[in-house]
Amino acid sequence: MNAQRVELANLVKVFDGPGGEKVVAVDDLSLTVEPGEMVTLLGPSGCGKTTTLRMVAGFELPDSGQIFIGDQEVSRQAPNNRDTAMVFQSYALFPHMTVGENVAYGLRFRKLSKNQMQERVAQVMKLVGLEGYDRRSPNQLSGGQQQRVALARALVVEPQVLLFDEPLSNLDAKLREQMREEIRRVQQSLGITSLYVTHDQVEAMSLSDKIVVMNQGKIEQVGTPQEIYRRPATRFVADFIGKVNFFPVSRWALSGGQMDVQVYEHRLTLEAPETALPRDIVVMCRPEAIQLQRDAGIPGKVRKAVYLGSAVEYTVEMPDGALATVVENNPLPGGIIQPGEEVGLVFDGQNAHVLPA
Amino acid sequence: MSIATHRQRSVFSKNIATFRQDPMLLFTLLIVGFLLVVFILFPLFKVLTLSVTGSGTFSLSEFRYIFEQWWLRQTFFNSMLLGVITATTSTIIGYIFAYAFARTSMRGRWFFRPLAMLPLVSPPFMFTLSVILLLGRNGLITRYLLGLRGFNIYGLKGLVLVQTIGMFPIAFMNLEGVLQSIGTDLEEAALDLGASRLAVFRNIVLPLSIPGITSSWLLIFVTSLADFANPLVLGGRFDVLSVQAYLQFTGMFNAPRGAALAVLLLFPSLIAFTLQRYLISRRSYVTVTGKPGHMRLRFVSRWLEWCLFAICLMVTGIILLFYLTVIAGAFVKKWGIDWSLSLEHWHYTWDVAFRSFAQTLQLAGIATPISALLGMLIAFLLVRKSFVGKSALGFTSMLSYAVPGTVVGIGYILAFNQPPLLLTGTGLILIICFVFRFMPVSVETGVSQLVQIDRSIEEASTNLGASTAYTFRSITMPLIKPAFIAGLSFAFTRCMTAISAIIFLVSGRWHHVTVLILSQTEIMNLGAASVISLVLVIVVLTGFGLIRLAVGDKNRRLSV
């Protein structure tokens, strides 16, 4: 299969809200998905993920901007003429057809012989682990199996682009994890360019080659899961992905590729970011990157210690009264610091990162 | 074997236990059951027995006679033919409306919907009146605009026209619900896989609406069979069962033959109705997947949307024309002869119809709330309680839907013309007839509303110490208010516009306004008939408003 690049250029979509006001669902969005890549659109509810995806599928027409699949512009093409296939959140299985008929449906519109059709269906059913389920009705399947049928139905037409709109949100936690791996496996083995919408950061992290964090119709950051987690570009991204601490910076100076920052009277040396910084900045650090020590680091006082089994989560009061979160993994029995004790927060410059305030 | 009896016994003893725990339930069930048997089943039983014992002993001679005489045999086939054609045309038009409303962004809904619903609240043969005024021997269109002399609208074509206009809204309402419940994501999925719009309709939308289409068809078939007033006035030489049964029973005083014709009318209706129930009860797969979403995509081309618009416009145009005709008929001095305007018919109507109106309102006013309340009570029992004979109760309470009014009328005459239940000639028999005939809608809407309300709400009430009766009154009733309003509105409309059963039961003492319209039409006093029909529509619509006001107000006080 020859994978295609998908390119979105300056897409804008405005809806009429219920009160007649304008809702800008997607606001000048540009994005490139490289051939064979799995890119996830991640963001809070209402940020325009679904709308973006539906524009790629052709269910919504952009108010302005362009969509390319390969070299072909498809912005105004009808959905049935675009070579995309979508896996719906509700699965949208045809209830009056058997599983086999559901999967074969898309092949009706492609010039194939009966034999070829059967062969393709059998192949795909095997790929998603549904051999022998052809004659069942979708109603007789579990949620996870229905999900597989939906996936198979999209895969069988060998689309140039595979689209997913929160396909796992109707499944329970365990199944979700299993299906997540399944989707990733299938997508990678076939190398289909894919766009995946979710608001679950764990899902996004584990699935994607690249994550696109969206907020209010705009892209906040595009990057690999690692980049997004370790080097978020904005406070919004840092905050949206996982737990994070922001420490105030009272003074800072660049020196070569490094920068000196002063946090609560403590001096840290960090790697300087590539982009220019405004005057007011903060230092971000993930809770698990901080160690608590007795007599070193930024002073604080433990307010709360919650034992979580694999970790202890401390809430520490900083000198200015702000609260920081520190997670200690694999705590030793008896090693848990009690509320009220004075501690020092220590973290490596490599694990900290400056952001505009 | 022993396991079976054991299970039976345990079910039985469980019932005893329930009743002991809740004696009120047993008491209520006994009363409701008794009423349904006496006022629904017993009259039917009387019709059946008379039809096979007319000559004194058991024999099928009446039926043999009917099928030997071609003119009687023909009534049966005519009824079927009319039913099939009307059901087909109405369902097609209803589907077109439903599709246009549920799947397109067609303009003019604000205009189409109220007009399309108007036939549901119109007196039974108001459109027949219009058709006579427009297309009859002195018809405005046929005689004066086109100058036709020999044109004859009486018979099958006229009946198909008026019944279709009168009954397609049933299909429209039903099918709109069906189409709305088919998730648009199914269509999107099909489109996304490469299906053309036409293929999406053929492969997805149409197959998924087949159960709804069939069910609408059967419902209209039953309604068409039961129609009495339109064929009586507009049938001409096209004789149908309901009319012939009435004529034989009252006009020819041949009660056994009337009963036999009624039985011939009853069976096809029962079969169609049972089929329809079965279709509905089979969990329709529409609800299983797919989420009903907002229509975001155009599933039809602009061209097709215009076609749909044109059809909707044409049908509602006819309805509007029919209404305007009746309004004109009410003010024109002598239709076809003297076109000058006058209030003559209004004066005349005031004199002849006032008492009928007052009595009709009085009877409807009493019967409506009783009917709706009884319906809610039965719905409550069906959904929330378990007891032996539950499905029998459910079936019997819905039976009146299927039984043509003519059969009910004959049944009531036969059942209640002697002690201990000597009711013929009283107002009570009319009230009872109304209550039991128009209860099914209350039961049905009540059931569908109740199954959506989590029973734990009621359990919380009993848990806090309230009795079943108090819980029903203080918790259940307010929650099923929408169903109650629907039940009241339906019962009121039908009480005011009923005729097929009522015509057997009116008397010198108690009159009904629809019977008056009929007699005015029969003596070709079309002006007066128009006036009464118009006033009746206005009364029914006013009644709707009052019901909403009355029930709504009470609830507002509750919610404070």
Ligand SMILES: Nc1ncnc2c1ncn2[C@@H]1O[C@H](COP(=O)(O)OP(=O)(O)OP(=O)(O)O)[C@@H](O)[C@H]1O
């Ligand atoms: N058809 C529509 N009409 C009006 N407003 C719409 C429509 N579709 C989406 N919107 C609005 O556009 C914005 C973006 O919606 P969208 O469905 O793309 O969000 P989302 O990121 O997918 O959210 P979620 O995570 O909740 O699915 C929202 O404010 C939404 O209310």
Ligand SMILES: [Mg+2]
């Ligand atoms: Mg969404």
